[in-house]
Amino acid sequence: MREELEQRYNKLRLDALNSANQVLDDPNIRLKLVDSGTYAAFKQWDKQPDRIKDWNWPSALQEWKLKFPKRFEAAAWKNNKLAGLSLGRPTYAGTGLRLDYIEKAPVTDIRLVETMLVALTAYGVLLGANHLKIMHPVNTTVRDYYVSFGFTYLRGQDCCIRRL
Template sequence: MTGLKLRMREELEQHYTKLRLDALNSANKVFDDPSVQLKLVNNATYAAFAQWNTQPNRIKDWDWPTTLQEWKLKFPKRFEAAAWKSNKLAGLALGRPTYAGSGLRLDYIEKAPITDIRLVETMLVALSAYATLLGANHIRIMHPVNTSVRDYYLSFGFTYNSGQDCCIKRL
C-alpha cells in the first residue's frame, strides 16, 4: 500500500473509530443497569473471549479474533462492540454499512455462554446510534440462525425479507 493510501486509510479508521465511540458512549448513557457497558474491541476483549471456548454450552463457534482483524482491514466504517457486564465479556457484535450506504447491517452477534445480559436489545441501542451518525435510514440483521431467532428479532419491530435473508427495521 502506498504512503498516501495508507495515510488515507488511517484517517478513515480514526474518523469512524470516533463515530463508533460516540455511538457506544451514547448507548451507555441509556442503559438502566450501570454494570452494563459497551466498548470497542481491544486486547482485553480477546483475552476474555478465549474463556468462551471452554464453555460446553456455547451455541456458535465463530472465531471472533480472526474475523474482527479481517474486518478492521476491510471495513473502516464497520460497527463493532463488546458488551461487558460487571467487568465480564457478555457479548460481541460486528456489522457494516450496506453497499448502498443507506443502512447498517448487523452481521454477527453472540452472547457469552453464561450471562444474563439482554444482548440484542443492548446492541440495538448502539446500532441505532451509529446508524444515525452514518446517516442510515434502516438497520438489517443478517441471516438469522433459525426461525426462533428470526421471530425474536421480529419482536423488536423488524420485518423479515426472505430474498435477502435478513430482518429490517426503518429508523
C-alpha cells in the first residue's frame, strides 16, 4: 500500500512539475524531482557562508519521503546548476498545500519563489487544495516578499496564506 501511494503521488508531482516547466518564461530553468544528482549538486553550496538557513536537505527529504507520501518536492535547475530546493505537504485537514522549506542557492539569479509557486499551485490544484500556505517566513523581509505575491500573513500560525 505504501509503495502504491508513493507511485500515485510521484506521478502527480511529476505532472505538476511538467506543467510548471511549460509555463516558465526561462527555457534555462527546469523543475525536477529531487534525486541523487540533486544531492551531489547540493554539496556544492551546502556550507556556503551566505546561507540564511543550514537545512540538511538530503536528511530532511528522506525523512519526509517516509512520513508524507503526498509531499511536494522540487529542485530548480538553471543552466544545469542546482538553483534551489523546496519541500512541502498537504495541510492536516487536507484542504490546502503548504510549503515548509524553500532555499535558493547562495549564488544564483533565479527568482526561486515565483518559480516554485508555479509548481506548488499546479500540485495544489491536482490535489484539490483550496489554498496555499508558506510556513514560518525566516524574517519580516521574506514575509513581506511572500505578501507581495498575494499572500496574507497570519501571525497566530506564522504563515502566509493565499486562496487558489
